[in-house]
Amino acid sequence: MFLLQGTFRTILVVSAVLILAFVATGFASSAYHREKQLLGEEHYKEGQQLAARGETEAAAEEYRKALLFSPEETNYRLSLATALIDAGRLDEAQSHLEQLLQEDPTNGLINLLLARVALQRNQLKMAKDYYQRAVYEYWPASESTERRKARWELVNLLSRTGQRNAVIAELIQLYANAPGDQQQKAKIGFLLLDNGAVSEAAQVFRDLVKQAPQDTMAHFGLGQVYFSSGDFVSARHEFERAARLSPHDPRTEQALALTNDVIDLDPVLPSITATEQLRRSQNLLSRVIKDLQACPGFQHRLDAAQKLLATKPQSKEDLSLRLHQAAQSLWHDKGLFCGSKPVNDRTLDTVLSRMNQ
C-alpha cells in the first residue's frame, strides 16, 4: 500500500531527487571520464616518447599507467604489448595480446605480435599459425604495408623451417600484391630462385626487365635465372647488359666471369666442333683429377682416368663421350671419398651439375 499511501508529493519529491541524482552523477562521471582519459593520454604520450628513445622498460611502465586509466583503449594495450616484447617480457606481452585477441580475433596486428612472441620463444608451429592468421585476417587499408611485413616474416620463418613449397606460395602472393617497388620484386625473384622456383623467378625478372629495361638488378636476376637453368649463353648476354648498366658492380663482374668460364669449359655446348669438344672434355677430366687429388682412397680411379686422358683418339666423338662420362662419374662419387669437402672449382661444379641434369 505504501506507494499509493505515500502522498503525491512524496512521489514527486523522490522522482525529482532521482532526476537530480542522475544529473549530478552524470556530470560527475563525465568529468571523471574526461580526467581519466586525459591522464591516460598523458601517460601514453610519455610512453611513446620513451619508446622512441629505446627505453622500452620505462615505456612499458607508462603504457601500463595509461591502461589503468583507460583499460578499454586497445591502442594502449597494443603499445604495452609491443614494448613488453621489445623488453623481452614475453609472458606479460602474450597475456595482454591474448586478451586483445579474445576481443578481436580477426585483428591482423594482434596476430602478428603473437607470432613474434611465439617466434622469440622458438615455438615455430605456433608462430606459423599466428603469422598465417596475421596475413589473412583484417588490416585497415592504411596499414596494408603491415600485412606485407607479416607475410615477409612468414616467408623468413618458412625458409628457416625448410618448407620450400610454402615459401614459394607466399612469395607468389607477395609478388601478386606487391606495389611498384622494383627492389622488393627483385628480392622476391631471387628468393624464388633460391627455393628452386626457376620458372616463377624467370617470370618475375622478365616482367621487371619489361617494366624497367635500364634496371641492372632485373638483368642480373634474369641472368641468374638463365644460369640456373643451364642456358649459359643467354645468362652471359644478360650479365653483359647488367655490366654495361653498372660497369663496376663486383657481383655482376663475378657472375660474368663465372659464366664465361663455364661456357669455355662446357663440352656439350651446342655448335662446337668435334676437335673443340675433345679438347674441352680432356680439360674437364684433368680439372676433375686435379680437384680430387687430395682425397684418400681415390687413387686407383684417378690413375685409370689419367690413362684415359693419354689415350689416342680413334674417334674424337667417342673419346669425348668417354672422357666426360669419366669426369661425371668421378664427380658423382666424390662424396664417398672426399666427404663433404667444399667445392673449390665452381666452374667445374656448374658444368658437371648441368651435364648430370
Place this chain on the structure above:
Amino acid sequence: MSRLFYGRRMLANSLAHVSISETQRFLLLALLIGIFSGLLVVLFHISIDVISWTSLGALAGRFHFARLLSPAAGAIIAVFVVRRIFPRAKGSGVNQTKIAIYSSEGHVSSSTIAGKFLACAISIGSGNSLGPEDPSLQMGAGVASLLGRVFRLPRNSMRLIAPVGAAAGIAAAFNTPISGVLFVMEEVLADWSATAVGSIVLAAVSAVVTMRAFLGNEPLFQIPSFELNHVSELMIYAGVGIAGGVLSALFMWLVERLKEQIHELPQWRHYALPAAAGFLTGVTGLWFPEVMGAGYDAVNSALHGEFVWQVLLYLALAKLLVTLLSFTAGTPGGMFAPALFVGAMLGGGLGGLAHRVWPQASSTAEAYMLVGMGAFFAGVFRAPITSIFMVFELSASYVIILPVMIANTTAYLLSRNLHPTPFFTMLAELEGVNLPSAEEKRNFQPLRVEDAMHRVSAAVQKEPGLHLFPDEPLDAALRLLASQHRIQVISRLEPHEVLGTLTLDDVHQAYGIATQEVLEG
C-alpha cells in the same frame, strides 16, 4: 493554477485506481533502491579514484614523502569523520546491516550513508589497504532504509528492505550481480524466501545496470583466457585451497588476537593506531606500491603476468600484513577487496611455483590467481557459494568451475575447522554484539515431527481431523497441538497409512532431549 491542481488530482486518482499487489509494490521499490544505490556507488567509486589520483598520483609525483604519509593522514581524517561527525558510520558494514535488520527493524540512519561514504572514500583513496565493497553494502542498506522511511513502509517490510539495498550496494561495487545477491542471501539473510529473492535480484541488477551506465561495462578484472591443462592439475588447485584455508584461518586468528589486545589500550588508540597502520602501509608501499588502496589495479597487472611467483607471494604476505593492521586499527573500510588481493596473489604465487616445477601439467600463474581469490574469500567470509559464483562471474569461463569448486570447498572446510567462528560473527562478538550467524543458521538442523512422534507398531485406522507428515518441522506441530491434543502422523506416499502419533508431551520431550544434547555438546 486550477489546471495544475486538476491535473494533480487526475494523476492521484488514476494512481489510486492502479491495482498492484504488495509484492509488486515491493519489487518496484527494490528497483528504485537499486538505481539509487547504483548512483551512490558510482559517486563513491569516483570519489575514491579522485582522492587516490591526488594523494598517490599528483602529490606523490611532486613530493616523494606523500606516498609515505598519505595513508596515515587519510586514516586520521577518516577516523575523525567517523568519531566526531558521523558516529553511526563506524563498524563493519555487513554487521551493522545485520544489526539494523535484526535489532532495529531495518533502520539505517542517513548519517550512516554520509559517514561511510566520506570516511571510506578518504581512507581507501589515500592508500589504506581496505576495500569499498563492505561500505557499499551498508550504504545500499542505508539507501533502502531511507526510501522505506520516505514511503512509510510498515515495520515488517522495513526489515526486509535493508538486505535489498545491501545486495544492490555490493553488486554495484563488485560489478557482479549474481555474487551480490548470493552474498546477501548467504551471509546477511540466510533466507531464500521468494519475495526476498525477487526483490534482491531486481535491486542488484538495477544497481549494476545503473553503475555500468556511468562507469562503463569494463569488468572488475581483465581476465585472460583460462584452460585446464591436465586433470592432475586439480591436485594443485586443491593445494591452493589448502593454502587459502590455512592462511584465512590464520588471518582471522590474528584479527581476533589483535582486536582483543587493542580493546585493552586507552582512548588514544582510536587515532594513533590507524595513523600507525597507515604509516606502515606507506612504508610497505615504498617497496610494494601495489598493496596500497583496494589493489584491483595490481591484481589486473598480476593477471597479465607482470610479477614472477616469488613477488606474488611477497605481495600476498605484505597485503595480508597491512590489511591486518589497518583493519584491526579501526580504519574505515572493508575487507573484501584485500581478501581478493591476498587470495589472488597467493594462488598466483603457488601456481607459478607449480608451473615452474611441473610445466607440462600445470597452467601459468594467472590461472591460479582466480582460484586463489575464491579460496581465500571462501575461507575468510565462509560464503562458499558466493565465492564460486564470484569467480565464475569474473572469469566468464565454465572450465574454471571445477578447480574453483575444489579449491573453495577445501579452503572453506579447512578454515571452518581451524577457526570455527565465522569472520563477521567473530567481529560482532568482539564488539559485544550477539548476531545470528548465517553459517550457523545454515548448519542448524531443526527438529522434525519424526524425531518426536511415537511410531505405531500395527496398522492403525486413520482418524478424522488434522494430520502431520513426518518431515514437517516440530514448530508446525506445536501450532496444531493447540487445537488438538493428539495428532496422527501419516505417510506422504500413502496418505491412509498412519505412521505414528504426536502429543504435546512428545514435543516437549523432544525439545528437552535436544536442549540436553546442546548443553552437553
